[in-house]
Amino acid sequence: MLDFQRIHRPYQEELSAALERVMHSGQYIGGPESAAFEADLSNYLGAQTIGVANGTDALQVALMALGIGPGDEVIVPAFTYAASAEVIGLLGARAVWCDVDEGTFNLAIDQLSTLHTPQTKAIIVVHLYGRCADVAAVEQALPGVAIVEDTAQAFGAQWTSGPYAGQYAGTVGALGTFSFFPTKSLGGMGDGGAISSRKSDLLARAKRIASHGQSKKYHHQCIGVNSRLDPMQAAVLGVKLKYFNQSIESKKRLASMYLDALSGVDGLILPDIVDGHILHQFTIRILDGKREGLQAFLKEHGIDSMVYYPMGLHQQEAYKHWTPKVSLQVSERLSHEVLSLPIYEAMETEEVKLVVDTIKAFLS
Ligand SMILES: Cc1ncc(COP(=O)(O)O)c(C=O)c1O
Numbered sequence: 001m002l003d004f005q006r007i008h009r010p011y012q013e014e015l016s017a018a019l020e021r022v023m024h025s026g027q028y029i030g031g032p033e034s035a036a037f038e039a040d041l042s043n044y045l046g047a048q049t050i051g052v053a054n055g056t057d058a059l060q061v062a063l064m065a066l067g068i069g070p071g072d073e074v075i076v077p078a079f080t081y082a083a084s085a086e087v088i089g090l091l092g093a094r095a096v097w098c099d100v101d102e103g104t105f106n107l108a109i110d111q112l113s114t115l116h117t118p119q120t121k122a123i124i125v126v127h128l129y130g131r132c133a134d135v136a137a138v139e140q141a142l143p144g145v146a147i148v149e150d151t152a153q154a155f156g157a158q159w160t161s162g163p164y165a166g167q168y169a170g171t172v173g174a175l176g177t178f179s180f181f182p183t184k185s186l187g188g189m190g191d192g193g194a195i196s197s198r199k200s201d202l203l204a205r206a207k208r209i210a211s212h213g214q215s216k217k218y219h220h221q222c223i224g225v226n227s228r229l230d231p232m233q234a235a236v237l238g239v240k241l242k243y244f245n246q247s248i249e250s251k252k253r254l255a256s257m258y259l260d261a262l263s264g265v266d267g268l269i270l271p272d273i274v275d276g277h278i279l280h281q282f283t284i285r286i287l288d289g290k291r292e293g294l295q296a297f298l299k300e301h302g303i304d305s306m307v308y309y310p311m312g313l314h315q316q317e318a319y320k321h322w323t324p325k326v327s328l329q330v331s332e333r334l335s336h337e338v339l340s341l342p343i344y345e346a347m348e349t350e351e352v353k354l355v356v357d358t359i360k361a362f363l364s
Contacts, residue, residue: 001305001342007344009346015240019232031231033238034230034231034234036234036238040241041196041241042196044241046171049178049194052227054193055193063148065202066122066146066174068091069093072122074122074124075097075112075120075123075142077097078098079100079328083150097312097314099328100128104133106134107125116142120145122145123138125138125147125149126152127150129281129283129308131274131277133149147172147173147174148176149175153281157276175196185244188237189233208224251343252273258356262284268285281308281343283339284338291336307335308340312328315335
């Protein structure tokens with residue numbers, strides 16, 4: 001799906017220099033590299049941001065900062081990565097499943113008022129595949145409910161219309177969370193994550209929680225966790241952030257090639273790529289039960305593809321105790337239809353053509 005050597009080649013020397021700088025600094029926890037990257041991130045996003053160890057911790061710490069615990073309900077889409085729901089269970093709260101919209105792959109807004117109860121304390125709004133979910137509509141449907149934006153898949157995505165036009169995903173809810181897992185659009189060379197907020201008191205609480213509940217060394221004010229962004233990752237991410245916008249532009253070009261070449265092909269549905277989408281994934285839907293066959297055919301021709309995700313989270317063994325309150329039929333259907341195709345900044349035009357030709361050969 002991704003070739004890191006090719007991705008890193010244009011700035012390989014800068015990456016090596018950054019890693020060497022950390023090695024020779026002797027500062028392996030926190031320190032200037034982590035602080036510098038946090039400043040760069042805050043600057044890019046236009047909102048204060050702190051580094052943490054990964055995107056799952058970012059979600060857990062965000063919920064802890066909001067005081068989520070036993071007896072609380074947190075609404076979350078059934079069609080997302082497990083981490084979005086797992087953290088709710090870790091804190092002893094209940095995940096309340098929401099279906100997704102088949103056009104956007106994001107939360108089905110029309111179900112939210114049905115799911116809203118006096119116990120609803122928060123909603124995890126996932127910006128899936130790199131497309132901004134409609135946070136303004138969530139706010140209208142759930143007044144007073146805290147919004148955590150799970151921006152693991154959408155760093156750099158922007159709204160281009162509505163009240164948040166021009167803002168970045170992850171900066172308009174109570175808290176936004178990010179993952180810098182290597183395959184993410186802004187990916188490190190290991191785990192990494194961040195939390196953003198425009199509410200300085202909330203972000204200060206999150207920062208304290210991520211540091212064992214202390215704001216002063218050895219003075220612990222609340223129960224916290226140990227979640228730090230490693231300076232090696234911060235140094236790598238600082239370099240990659242400089243090339244981030246360029247990488248998104250390349251992916252947009254590749255996506256429009258896919259869209260042009262696949263439009264009108266029977267048996268598949270193409271994604272609706274709106275402005276502001278960062279193309280973390282280019283996910284098509286294969287109809288008539290042919291997805292597995294196509295994936296195997298692509299594999300035989302040396303082409304990787306991925307299924308994000310093969311079942312709704314409500315169908316997973318670990319989460320079955322959270323019985324759905326509404327129909328999750330779109331999540332269930334998508335889990336049988338979606339297929340993410342390779343898309344990354346160093347991919348060649350010829351490779352897109354090969355993927356397209358192979359898909360067409362299978363479906364004809
Ligand atoms: C939607 C979503 N949320 C959370 C995470 C968790 O991020 P991490 O792997 O950095 O813990 C991921 C990572 O795949 C994700 O896709």
